[in-house]
Amino acid sequence: MEIRVVVTILRKEIDDSLNNYWFMLYTLSFTGLALLLSWLSLSGSGTGYTGFAGFGRTAASLINLVLLVVPLMALTIGAGSLSAEQERGTLAYLLAQPVNRLEVMLGKYLGLSLSLLGVLALGFGLSGITIAGQGGQSDLWPFAVLVLFSFILALGMLSLGMLISVIAHKSAVATGIALFVWLLFVFVGDLGLMGTTLAFKLPIRTLFSLALLNPLQVFKMSALISLNTSLDVLGPTGIYALQTYRDNLVWLFLGAMTVWIVIPFGISYFIFNQRGDL
Template sequence: MKNLFLISKLDIKESTRSRWFLVYLLVFGGLMALFFITGITDSVVMGFTGLSRLLLVYMQVTIVILPIFILITTVKSISGDRESAILEYMLSFPVSLKEYYWGKMLGRFFIVFVPVFLALILGVIWGVFKGGELPWKMLLVYSAFLFSMCAAFLGIAFFISTIVKSHDVALGASFVVWITLLAFLDIALIGLMLANRWSDEVIISIALLNPLEVFRVGAMSLFDPELTVMGPVAYFLLDNFGHTPFILYAIFYPLFVGFFFAALGYYFFKKRDLL
């Protein structure tokens, strides 16, 4: 256990010195600052005001930017160490494969989640300072959504990083995953529905296997419990899930996806040639 935390600490130090981490901080911190400058918390759009409006906009930004940032910065975690011979050097110490793999993942999770969460907290503090009412429930649930989405894409990234040996191939695979999941938010599913005449229930069920779609619908349900903006789809979701069960699904399903791919990546990491 001690070695696991040492590996995590080492990965955190390496990440904070890299340029991508600075860009990561600037993107989310800068976006939150932009929200302040443009007066998001003072505007009223579709009935959302103050902090609710700020969290709504922040959700729309993170659903697109956060997954690709996690993927492209994490897929090189193990494949990059393998190419640069750092992996061989690290394993020359009394460090087990389990400690190395999960230590790297723990450190990287800290790096990708904390800046996003701090930007969210900063926005809430500013909104309260401007006189807004603090939506405790919405803040806690949305933080849980961010936590689970970070875990989901971190697990996918580590899986990709273990099954490929080239850093370039890992980056290409991460873009393919991201674009595919974005396409299946709406475009690809609508195409399947029109081309194959699939039933609405099948299409919606496929959509709910996409962690991005789950995050989006779950976050929307915080602001609009009746999901009126989704039209007839809302009846299917609310009738089959209900509001609170779907919130729980939106939190725990991405966590399951992340753990599944992380465990699968660890399995291949143990079985395959490491160097």
């Protein structure tokens, strides 16, 4: 594997993203919403008390925004990556060059990761300026961690998106599957778990373990723990998690999110490498 090849493909991928209308749309909506949310939540009532608050409402709404938009963005972008090129026939052309498939996949993955990082950095950067400009809460660490975890979440969802892209040969199919997976993570998973909790009176331990399976829940818990240094906002389950795992909790969360980056990428490389039909 040659790094130079990976870097070239990576840069080509970023350039493609910059010319991609979908990508621009996501950028615009994420940045716009982040700006709007941080402006609204600080200019409203309670401004006089920002000295007391964690991010309070701002963080809560930013977490919600990330939970909604980032997986959607990363999944669909990932799903479109290989499948669209295959449809256009450019993938076959690319693979005819002296490059191997790992280089192609890594280059594409890293390029898209950087593009997503660009979007996140722009959105958070602008909302950070809004927060600081209004003299709002400005503890650096929680904000930095929120950005970092959002990026890790994006990496995981991108990896899953690429897996979808490799499995589905047509880009329309891939996008459809990506949207379905998004719905699964954002709504169906949580609602299902809620129903299960109510119907089967799940013990807290089981509930927490099941919640770890959803990377979105893990992102939310990690973001909250860095904001509040506690999880008591999540009721008994959060308190249980913190009391049981204490300082290891962050590592547990990081581990749970890394799994979503490494395993889908590994599988998709395996499948992509086996495939002969291009």
